[in-house]
Amino acid sequence: xTNIKDKNGNDSWVTYRPEIKVVxxxxxxxxxxxxxxxxxxxxxxxxxxxVAAGVDYMEVGYKASKKIASRADFGDWKFSDxxxxxxxxxxxxxxxxxxxxxxxxxxxYHTDILPKDKSVLDCIRVATYIHQIxxxxxxxxxxxxxxxxxxxxxxxxxxxxxxxxxxxLEVLVKTPVGSIYLVDSFGALYSEQIRSLTSKFLxxxxxxxxxxxxxxxxxxxxxxxxxIEALILxxxxxxxxxxxxxRGAGNCPMELLIGFLKNPKYDLRPVLGCIEKYFxxxxxxxxxxxxxxxxxxxxxxxxxxxxxxxxxxKTPDEYVAFYDRMxxxx
Amino acid sequence: xTNIKDKNGNDSWVTYRPEIKVVxxxxxxxxxxxxxxxxxxxxxxxxxxxVAAGVDYMEVGYKASKKIASRADFGDWKFSDxxxxxxxxxxxxxxxxxxxxxxxxxxxYHTDILPKDKSVLDCIRVATYIHQIxxxxxxxxxxxxxxxxxxxxxxxxxxxxxxxxxxxLEVLVKTPVGSIYLVDSFGALYSEQIRSLTSKFLxxxxxxxxxxxxxxxxxxxxxxxxxIEALILxxxxxxxxxxxxxRGAGNCPMELLIGFLKNPKYDLRPVLGCIEKYFxxxxxxxxxxxxxxxxxxxxxxxxxxxxxxxxxxKTPDEYVAFYDRMxxxx
Numbered sequence: 001x002t003n004i005k006d007k008n009g010n011d012s013w014v015t016y017r018p019e020i021k022v023v024x025x026x027x028x029x030x031x032x033x034x035x036x037x038x039x040x041x042x043x044x045x046x047x048x049x050x051v052a053a054g055v056d057y058m059e060v061g062y063k064a065s066k067k068i069a070s071r072a073d074f075g076d077w078k079f080s081d082x083x084x085x086x087x088x089x090x091x092x093x094x095x096x097x098x099x100x101x102x103x104x105x106x107x108x109y110h111t112d113i114l115p116k117d118k119s120v121l122d123c124i125r126v127a128t129y130i131h132q133i134x135x136x137x138x139x140x141x142x143x144x145x146x147x148x149x150x151x152x153x154x155x156x157x158x159x160x161x162x163x164x165x166x167x168x169l170e171v172l173v174k175t176p177v178g179s180i181y182l183v184d185s186f187g188a189l190y191s192e193q194i195r196s197l198t199s200k201f202l203x204x205x206x207x208x209x210x211x212x213x214x215x216x217x218x219x220x221x222x223x224x225x226x227x228i229e230a231l232i233l234x235x236x237x238x239x240x241x242x243x244x245x246x247r248g249a250g251n252c253p254m255e256l257l258i259g260f261l262k263n264p265k266y267d268l269r270p271v272l273g274c275i276e277k278y279f280x281x282x283x284x285x286x287x288x289x290x291x292x293x294x295x296x297x298x299x300x301x302x303x304x305x306x307x308x309x310x311x312x313x314k315t316p317d318e319y320v321a322f323y324d325r326m327x328x329x330x
Numbered sequence: 331x332t333n334i335k336d337k338n339g340n341d342s343w344v345t346y347r348p349e350i351k352v353v354x355x356x357x358x359x360x361x362x363x364x365x366x367x368x369x370x371x372x373x374x375x376x377x378x379x380x381v382a383a384g385v386d387y388m389e390v391g392y393k394a395s396k397k398i399a400s401r402a403d404f405g406d407w408k409f410s411d412x413x414x415x416x417x418x419x420x421x422x423x424x425x426x427x428x429x430x431x432x433x434x435x436x437x438x439y440h441t442d443i444l445p446k447d448k449s450v451l452d453c454i455r456v457a458t459y460i461h462q463i464x465x466x467x468x469x470x471x472x473x474x475x476x477x478x479x480x481x482x483x484x485x486x487x488x489x490x491x492x493x494x495x496x497x498x499l500e501v502l503v504k505t506p507v508g509s510i511y512l513v514d515s516f517g518a519l520y521s522e523q524i525r526s527l528t529s530k531f532l533x534x535x536x537x538x539x540x541x542x543x544x545x546x547x548x549x550x551x552x553x554x555x556x557x558i559e560a561l562i563l564x565x566x567x568x569x570x571x572x573x574x575x576x577r578g579a580g581n582c583p584m585e586l587l588i589g590f591l592k593n594p595k596y597d598l599r600p601v602l603g604c605i606e607k608y609f610x611x612x613x614x615x616x617x618x619x620x621x622x623x624x625x626x627x628x629x630x631x632x633x634x635x636x637x638x639x640x641x642x643x644k645t646p647d648e649y650v651a652f653y654d655r656m657x658x659x660x
Contacts, residue, residue: 190590191521191555192562218551220586225521225555232522255622256550259629260520268629272649275622280647292585292605299589299598317610319602 037075052270116147187219213237219298367405446477517549543567549628
């Protein structure tokens with residue numbers, strides 16, 4: 001961190017932290033709401049908005065195993081094949097780096113992740129539950145050996161116990177991974193918990209040159225608030241999505257984050273243009289964002305799957321019945 | 331505060347702070363979106379939900395001057411006459427206390443605020459801009475002399491300079507006011523600013539027995555996050571509204587706040603029932619809640635009036651044009 005405190009040791013509003021990198025996850029996390037079936041026009045619009053807004057990374061989609069997920073059921077961004085990405089970005093002769101996410105145990109990484117010199121991707125993001133960490137470590141090593149930047153995204157952190165987390169962090173810092181991400185998959189964490197967890201992650205990477213990242217969900221309208229809490233403490237990799245598009249309640253909205261960051265390289269205007277032209281119409285096709293069922297799931301620290309089902313079903317607004325069911329199931 | 335830290339000095343999750351009082355502002359702040367023209371059915375539903383949920387105070391509306399605001403233009407809750415309130419609550423034989431808001435310089439408080447023994451109201455909330463404080467002090471004294479609890483709500487705090495604020499707080503603590511409220515009218519404040527301002531307010535009331543209150547707006551999706559930040563620091567009066575109904579981007583949603591508070595007297599279920607039955611239909615009649623124009627106003631620390639106009643106009647989604655205009659006007 002350079003020059004982030006003023007002479008009284010307070011955060012200085014005239015400076016910014018150049019280490020901060022913004023990662024757009026719109027098409028990847030948003031793909032969970034439409035089986036990854038975005039039009040090329042929309043993916044290109046997100047790509048162009050990210051380039052124009054000074055966003056650092058764009059995550060285009062998953063590298064899912066074609067043995068597990070069928071091409072017939074899912075759109076291109078479930079697989080993020082090289083030709084599909086290049087159809088949108090060409091050789092990506094921009095300052096925006098490209099990533100794809102590979103879920104531990106659900107990807108054929110040895111074959112489907114090409115050597116870096118054959119790919120337009122820059123970074124592989126390994127998503128893992130705590131019990132899959134041995135697999136995740138092998139994936140990190142594989143991607144690193146192939147020449148990629150890597151991140152490891154520790155999912156569902158709100159249900160991981162502290163001893164397990166501590167061990168996981170100790171093991172992960174010994175890998176070549178570039179960034180270790182705190183992922184609040186359930187949108188369950190409050191600011192105090194974010195502060196405590198971020199501190200734990202930062203302590204684990206101290207002195208290694210690795211970065212801490214934050215990926216939040218908006219189940220309790222805390223996605224943006226929690227992102228800036230982590231950022232203030234020292235997390236330097238910040239995930240966000242345009243219009244907050246993402247699974248269920250969605251993610252930290254890019255437009256809020258860009259409006260907060262002080263580095264003049266970030267520009268809000270292209271993001272607003274993209275929302276106006278593409279995301280206002282998209283809201284008529286698919287629903288995402290804060291609603292009461294997601295709130296209930298977040299408050300109860302549960303996976304949003306029941307809330308997703310409810311919002312897609314015939315009684316999306318029967319909140320009391322849903323609450324009673326969730327409380328009982330707990 | 332009793333027993334809020336554990337033996338290591340950390341916040342203890344098994345305790346709660348009995349001094350915390352939740353104040354429902356649904357009908358009052360929400361009235362700004364429909365000229366205070368709520369049906370009796372809705373006002374009664376909010377009242378009953380608050381009683382059942384264990385909410386401590388309900389603000390029914392304004393005590394606006396009938397010389398300034400016409401009865402023809404506004405609904406009952408612009409004036410909150412005694413008969414209108416009693417039509418909803420009878421003698422209010424419940425644990426829920428009732429409040430009304432009186433704006434400095436826009437109320438005939440000497441005549442329109444009755445002696446407490448003639449009113450079903452328990453508390454008068456004086457809303458004031460910083461330059462109206464002499465009037466506010468007279469209003470506090472008047473209401474206190476008549477037998478009411480009082481609060482003073484310092485509006486638009488994000489555009490008040492620190493020296494003026496310090497002086498205002500010094501003067502206000504000398505009045506008989508019960509609570510002094512930090513009001514983020516523009517939804518412009520970030521968590522760090524909330525923490526700094528809340529600390530200032532708490533320092534000012536230290537040792538006086540007065541409480542600090544927090545009233546937030548959701549322009550940057552921070553209304554709930556900022557409310558719990560202030561609460562964690564020691565603010566004990568927490569404003570919220572059902573479904574977040576309130577001017578523009580709305581307020582801290584009651585359902586999020588009730589879900590967070592640990593005191594078992596609070597019950598989320600009646601709030602969910604009220605949302606399901608009354609607020610889902612209400613959303614088809616009036617718009618409130620986070621949208622991009624409110625976000626832009628919040629980020630620029632501006633009054634939401636231009637954003638309100640835009641959302642009510644013919645081009646509610648032309649975000650780029652709105653942004654360009656706001657930036658230019660700054």
